[in-house]
Amino acid sequence: MKSYLNIPDLNANSDINLLLRRAKENRTVWIDEYITTGGYSALKKALSKFTPEDIVVLVEESNLRGRGGAGFPTGRKWRFALSNPAPRYLICNADESEPGTFKDRIIMERDPHLLIEGMIVSAYALGASMGFIYIRGEYPTGARILRKAIEESREKGFLGKNILGTDFSFDILVYRGAGAYICGEETALIESLEGKRGHPRLKPPYPVSNGLFGKPTVVNNVETLANIPIIVAYEGYYMNIGSAGYYGPKLFPVSGKVNKPGVYEATMDITLRDLIEMAGGIRDRKRFKAVFAGALAIYSEKDLDTPMNYSPRGFGGTGTTIVLSEDDCIIDSLIVIAEFFKHESCGKCTPCRVGTYEQLNILRKFQEGKATEKDIELLGYLGKNIPVGSICGLGYSAPNAIMNALSKFRDEFMEHMKGRCPAGVCFRSK
Amino acid sequence: MELKFLSEDMRKEIDRYVEAFPTREQAIIQSLHLIYDKYKDIQQDHIQELSNYLKVPVGLVEGIVSFYDMFRINRGARHHIRVCKNLPCHLMGCKGLIRTFEDLTGEKVNQKSKNGRFYIETVECIGSCSIAPAFMIDDDLYNGLNITEESLNEILSKYT
Ligand SMILES: Cc1cc2nc3c(=O)[nH]c(=O)nc-3n(C[C@H](O)[C@H](O)[C@H](O)COP(=O)(O)O)c2cc1C
Ligand code: SF4
Ligand code: FES
Numbered sequence: 195m196k197s198y199l200n201i202p203d204l205n206a207n208s209d210i211n212l213l214l215r216r217a218k219e220n221r222t223v224w225i226d227e228y229i230t231t232g233g234y235s236a237l238k239k240a241l242s243k244f245t246p247e248d249i250v251v252l253v254e255e256s257n258l259r260g261r262g263g264a265g266f267p268t269g270r271k272w273r274f275a276l277s278n279p280a281p282r283y284l285i286c287n288a289d290e291s292e293p294g295t296f297k298d299r300i301i302m303e304r305d306p307h308l309l310i311e312g313m314i315v316s317a318y319a320l321g322a323s324m325g326f327i328y329i330r331g332e333y334p335t336g337a338r339i340l341r342k343a344i345e346e347s348r349e350k351g352f353l354g355k356n357i358l359g360t361d362f363s364f365d366i367l368v369y370r371g372a373g374a375y376i377c378g379e380e381t382a383l384i385e386s387l388e389g390k391r392g393h394p395r396l397k398p399p400y401p402v403s404n405g406l407f408g409k410p411t412v413v414n415n416v417e418t419l420a421n422i423p424i425i426v427a428y429e430g431y432y433m434n435i436g437s438a439g440y441y442g443p444k445l446f447p448v449s450g451k452v453n454k455p456g457v458y459e460a461t462m463d464i465t466l467r468d469l470i471e472m473a474g475g476i477r478d479r480k481r482f483k484a485v486f487a488g489a490l491a492i493y494s495e496k497d498l499d500t501p502m503n504y505s506p507r508g509f510g511g512t513g514t515t516i517v518l519s520e521d522d523c524i525i526d527s528l529i530v531i532a533e534f535f536k537h538e539s540c541g542k543c544t545p546c547r548v549g550t551y552e553q554l555n556i557l558r559k560f561q562e563g564k565a566t567e568k569d570i571e572l573l574g575y576l577g578k579n580i581p582v583g584s585i586c587g588l589g590y591s592a593p594n595a596i597m598n599a600l601s602k603f604r605d606e607f608m609e610h611m612k613g614r615c616p617a618g619v620c621f622r623s624k
Numbered sequence: 625m626e627l628k629f630l631s632e633d634m635r636k637e638i639d640r641y642v643e644a645f646p647t648r649e650q651a652i653i654q655s656l657h658l659i660y661d662k663y664k665d666i667q668q669d670h671i672q673e674l675s676n677y678l679k680v681p682v683g684l685v686e687g688i689v690s691f692y693d694m695f696r697i698n699r700g701a702r703h704h705i706r707v708c709k710n711l712p713c714h715l716m717g718c719k720g721l722i723r724t725f726e727d728l729t730g731e732k733v734n735q736k737s738k739n740g741r742f743y744i745e746t747v748e749c750i751g752s753c754s755i756a757p758a759f760m761i762d763d764d765l766y767n768g769l770n771i772t773e774e775s776l777n778e779i780l781s782k783y784t
Contacts, residue, residue: 203767214647293749293753294710294711294749294753295712295749295751296753321665332706332747335763335765350733367645370653372694372695374691374693386653388650389647389650389652389684389685390649393690407646447753449712449754450715450753455754465747486711509782518715526714527626527714527715531711533748538748540781
């Protein structure tokens with residue numbers, strides 16, 4: 195047992211106790227405890243009371259949006275896959291590599307059966323007989339826990355042939371990635387899962403028609419799948435969780451300059467201000483400066499009252515929230531993000547490969563006090579053209595933060611051009 | 625065929641992957657993890673032996689090793705320190721932590737190990753941003769906030 199014990203002591207808290215019901219303490223909840231606290235009752239209900247079609251309709255009505263970043267309606271994705279002939283595959287995307295994101299690991303390490311139950315019910319709805327959990331290589335403990343939990347689930351007859359005496363059969367395999375952010379992109383993930391280098395595929399066709407081994411495949415995030423047992427258990431009441439069409443619990447990994455960084459569960463009508471409050475407020479009584487949220491976009495004080503939902507105005511994305519205080523420099527932070535994109539670009543599309551490199555070089559000129567107006571123009575040019583020439587979400591979002599910062603924090607660029615850093619981070623030891 | 629690197633236990637595990645997954649290619653990355661776990665490095669000889677054992681082209685395995693960061697070859701150390709340098713960890717002071725690691729181990733970050741004990745590598749987010757600056761030594765994860773030379777030395781002494 196000892197090897198399972200080393201799970202990180204990450205702070206987790208919740209007012210609504212749905213996804214984090216069993217996951218607030220730093221330990222793994224195994225199958226007996228899972229069952230005595232109501233676990234696998236959604237699966238029993240699904241198999242005894244509902245047809246696969248009923249489940250799909252429930253998920254459609256729930257308005258569940260994918261929690262992996264894009265916010266695509268899960269029911270619609272499932273419907274597309276169902277319009278293509280079997281065999282179909284179900285893949286759980288547990289690559290979780292976006293900077294500042296550590297929500298899926300809490301579910302996998304502490305309440306693994308919630309994910310497994312979600313996958314079984316989803317597979318029943320989709321008519322899938324084989325599922326994979328693609329977990330990032332840097333989560334060795336998570337992979338070990340999931341493999342053991344799957345074993346437990348098989349022993350109890352929740353996985354394998356003729357689940358709970360029905361003619362529905364399904365099994366799950368855990369597949370470890372090996373350190374490549376791009377493998378979170380669903381088509382790159384599929385390539386990697388097939389045992390190749392993780393280069394994204396041209397879309398269309400989408401995985402729902404041509405996915406793993408060319409077969410219809412649904413790729414869903416860990417948190418998305420963990421919502422499925424809750425939807426089946428709550429049925430119509432699910433729509434009472436949250437408001438305005440954005441229903442269900444959401445996990446928010448909050449990091450950076452807050453007093454209690456951690457994973458927080460809330461409904462999506464929570465505003466950024468309240469979320470920061472939930473995380474203990476800004477560290478050392480400093481002032482809030484900015485936040486990286488959504489698809490690594492940057493927001494300012496003006497956005498504090500924006501809700502953390504998937505509306506056009508909301509933050510959407512994975513729920514990731516990286517908080518900067520007055521001590522932190524926007525340019526310096528943008529450089530870290532630009533280095534990340536440069537490093538993780540898979541290199542397939544020239545505008546992404548070269549553009550992420552150029553963005554970084556230009557930003558470094560600001561940090562060195564060597565930038566001019568021309569560089570601001572160049573950043574704008576790259577911001578327009580990298581996405582246009584890219585085939586995947588990495589290229590689409592690589593200039594996001596820089597473009598936001600150019601409009602929301604333009605004075606920071608101007609000050610750096612004059613050799614001054616408002617936060618006192620750059621130009622120090624020269 | 626004589627096998628030098630794949631122990632009996634590893635071969636059993638690899639056989640299990642081959643049996644469970646629909647294709648043999650799917651066993652490659654999983655098997656490389658076994659090699660990496662044991663040798664903390666992946667070398668040309670390992671690649672050749674795995675390719676023979678799995679009966680997949682050696683070029684395929686090489687392509688995978690060169691694509692995935694975790695399989696970078698030639699680290700030359702028994703233990704692998706990964707210090708996260710992405711934004712949350714950057715804000716919380718990973719630069720100082722890296723310097724402390726360099727001082728204590730006598731190694732330079734991202735450079736082949738000199739004394740064969742530790743390899744220090746900066747990595748992108750390792751999904752532990754609330755214990756930033758976060759770092760891993762082999763499979764173990766640590767919180768780097770408020771760490772001192774003494775406490776870090778104590779941690780390092782566990783890895784011989
Ligand atoms: C560069 C890139 C990285 C991504 N990384 C992840 C990831 O780590 N986890 C994830 O669930 N989705 C990730 N996605 C989104 C997936 O492509 C896909 O939309 C998602 O897994 C679908 O699941 P959902 O509908 O449940 O959100 C990434 C997308 C891109 C473009
Ligand atoms: S946009 Fe970038 S990461 Fe995506 S496929 Fe093209 S080069 Fe690779
Ligand atoms: S940024 Fe360092 S663990 Fe996430």
